[in-house]
Every structure is written in C-alpha cells, then in structure tokens.
Amino acid sequence: MQTNDTAALERAVTDGSTDLQKRDVRALTEYMTVLPLGGDVYSVTSQSGSEYRVDALEARCTCPDKQHNLEDGELCKHERRVRFATGEWAIPGWANTEAVDSQLGEHVSGTPQVAATDGGTVEVLQPDDDSDKARQRPDDCDCGDWNDGAELPCWPCYRDGFEAPNPEVKADE
Numbered sequence: 001m002q003t004n005d006t007a008a009l010e011r012a013v014t015d016g017s018t019d020l021q022k023r024d025v026r027a028l029t030e031y032m033t034v035l036p037l038g039g040d041v042y043s044v045t046s047q048s049g050s051e052y053r054v055d056a057l058e059a060r061c062t063c064p065d066k067q068h069n070l071e072d073g074e075l076c077k078h079e080r081r082v083r084f085a086t087g088e089w090a091i092p093g094w095a096n097t098e099a100v101d102s103q104l105g106e107h108v109s110g111t112p113q114v115a116a117t118d119g120g121t122v123e124v125l126q127p128d129d130d131s132d133k134a135r136q137r138p139d140d141c142d143c144g145d146w147n148d149g150a151e152l153p154c155w156p157c158y159r160d161g162f163e164a165p166n167p168e169v170k171a172d173e
C-alpha cells in the first residue's frame with residue numbers, strides 16, 4: 001500500500017517535477033523511523049531496513065544517495081524526512097496527506113506542518129489517532145472563577161486528560 005501511495009503521488013507530480021521533488025515524495029510517503037540522537041543528529045531507518053545518520057544542522061547523511069548522487073546543498077530523502085517530521089519544513093500543498101506515512105512526526109519533538117493549498121498559512125497535521133486535541137471539555141466540567149488562572153483544571157477536566165483550566169469557562173450567573 002505504501003508503494004502504491006508513493007507511485008500515485010509521484011505520478012501526480014511527475015509533470016515538471018524534479019528529482020528533488022521525487023525525493024520529497026519518498027520522504028513523505030515511505031515508511032521511515034526517525035529517532036533523535038541528540039542535538040541535530042537523527043537516526044533514520046528506511047523502508048528497506050537500512051539505518052542512516054542525518055545531521056540536520058550540517059546537512060549530512062550517511063546514505064549512498066547523498067554520497068554519490070547529490071550536489072552540495074541538495075538533500076536526500078532522509079534529510080527531507082527529518083525536516084518534515086520536525087515541522088522545520090511544511091509538507092507541500094500538493095501532497096495528498098492521506099498518502100503521508102502515518103508515523104511522520106513520531107518520536108521527535110517537533111510537529112509536522114502542512115502548507116495550505118492556497119500557498120498561505122500553515123496548518124498542523126493532526127495524526128488520526130490524535131484528533132482529540134480539539135475535543136470538548138467534559139460535560140461535567142467544573143472549572144470557574146475558583147481556578148481561573150490556576151495551574152490545574154477541575155477534576156473532570158483532569159480526568160479527561162486536560163492539563164489546564166477550561167479557557168472558555170463562563171462566568172457564574
């Protein structure tokens with residue numbers, strides 16, 4: 001399925017696309033695991049099981065593509081993957097976010113960003129299993145003047161995983 005997604009997305013950008021754009025597609029759709037090793041250094045394990053080291057600050061990667069095919073300053077798919085995963089680069093508007101590897105952004109401290117299709121603002125890519133970030137406060141929320149500005153929410157909010165008082169609490173009538 002990943003392979004089909006990759007092929008479909010590559011076809012979608014083939015017209016006028018560069019080899020570097022194809023690397024973007026692979027960086028987004030292939031199954032890769034990115035693990036921070038400290039500083040700007042990451043371990044990237046590719047779909048084929050090979051592990052490479054990416055230094056995002058120095059723009060280095062230990063893969064053969066980087067060593068043999070790319071000019072100075074051109075980034076391989078592993079380096080691109082790190083930049084997408086950490087949100088340093090926004091996922092291009094032409095990318096079908098459903099084809100993006102669902103692990104993108106796991107394990108790293110940043111959050112993937114998606115460029116809006118109109119080329120304007122950037123929105124955060126919400127992983128499927130994390131769609132409750134915008135969820136409602138519990139019906140029995142008891143936040144109010146008593147904890148306005150405090151560090152802790154009411155018990156029902158805390159129970160449901162919120163870490164701060166309900167910001168939309170209505171003043172007591």
Ligand SMILES: [Zn+2]
Pocket residue numbers: 052061062063064065066076077078079
């Ligand atoms: Zn590489």
Ligand SMILES: [Zn+2]
Pocket residue numbers: 137141142143153154155156157165166
């Ligand atoms: Zn509450």
